[in-house]
């Protein structure tokens with residue numbers, strides 16, 4: 102069955118389910134409405150969520166945004182299987198975390214091929230048993246040297262690194278304070294640790310954090326402050342000097358997630374400590390290999406005592422298979438390139454600045470540029486759906502973020518620059534966003550005005566793109582090259 106057929110059949114069934122669902126749909130619901138329902142049937146929420154998805158599919162919104170199938174590499178340009186037709190479609194992509202393009206760097210690929218031929222395609226054993234290949238050890242050493250730390254423990258993902266480390270370190274009667282906008286893996290790890298003291302403090306609000314520590318630290322046993330270095334949704338940089346000062350004041354340890362700062366921040370890409378000129382100021386330095394290094398995996402680097410403890414007590418490291426040797430080999434090479442070829446990072450910042458400047462000048466509401474994650478404010482979910490659809494039709498792929506990833510009514514387009522974007526791609530994207538912003542009347546508006554415009558959008562507007570999609574007026578990217 103072709104993708105085309107399955108989609109047509111799927112849409113017909115979806116439309117039917119939408120009717121049956123009696124009012125569950127994108128106009129009235131968001132993901133958070135399906136976390137729980139009143140029913141005693143365990144699967145009731147799944148059925149209701151299916152109705153929501155059915156409505157999104159019937160409008161074409163789901164297909165344009167979720168699970169677009171990419172053929173070839175996830176790069177500045179991507180080829181996708183058109184979910185509304187049978188062919189391939191080229192798009193400009195601002196939805197990759199490979200900030201430096203290292204996932205397709207020839208030196209990285211060569212290192213992966215060599216290890217693949219030498220060690221096979223998997224390392225199916227836990228690290229403490231048969232899973233410690235020489236490639237894993239080399240990667241551990243490389244990361245430790247990169248950060249000037251004694252040792253490093255590698256996890257299967259960044260998510261696993263946060264959850265594993267937090268649940269290993271924290272005990273009942275300990276205190277953990279986390280930024281409200283920290284990554285989901287930090288929230289999950291803190292919750293699942295069972296630490297009874299602490300809470301999420303208001304985003305980047307050092308007064309709230311200090312107040313929390315003053316109130317609760319005296320009663321707690323161990324203390325930990327944990328946050329993203331660059332916040333994954335908004336791209337803002339955390340306040341490391343103040344976090345360190347507060348941690349010191351209350352004899353707390355400090356854990357920072359460098360997922361988005363590795364290879365990006367600092368004069369030589371070494372991350373947050375280099376950016377602020379505060380070497381050694383992070384006690385538990387965690388990161389992922391899924392952003393600038395361009396692959397998969399997570400790590401915690403620090404003292405030998407800390408790392409050895411995590412090797413045995415972080416369950417998401419101890420009770421899971423090691424990263425494949427070939428992945429480790431590619432990552433080691435990626436770390437070398439980050440240090441030997443600064444031009445990728447330099448180009449990344451040139452591109453981020455051009456994109457930010459363009460959006461700012463045409464009147465999109467974009468916060469100050471702090472990282473390559475640039476966000477354009479759309480507020481209401483309806484406006485997010487509508488603008489995302491328009492972007493798909495214009496051949497632009499970016500991230501769209503709504504509650505619960507951001508506060509309700511504060512949806513954003515998440516437009517991530519990387520080193521491989523060309524000036525033409527950036528300018529074209531800005532021009533398309535200018536046209537979309539003007540169509541919806543949100544250029545030059547503040548957040549409250551944009552929210553008001555979005556809330557007043559008629560539901561029928563979400564259909565508008567579907568008609569236009571059929572029209573030649575929406576030029577595929579390929580037509581304009």
Ligand SMILES: Cc1ncc(COP(=O)(O)O)c(C=O)c1O
Nearest residue numbers: 258259260284329333360389391
């Ligand atoms: C700040 C932050 N931490 C952790 C993670 C999880 O990393 P991974 O994708 O390697 O599991 C992400 C990924 O989105 C992230 O943005």
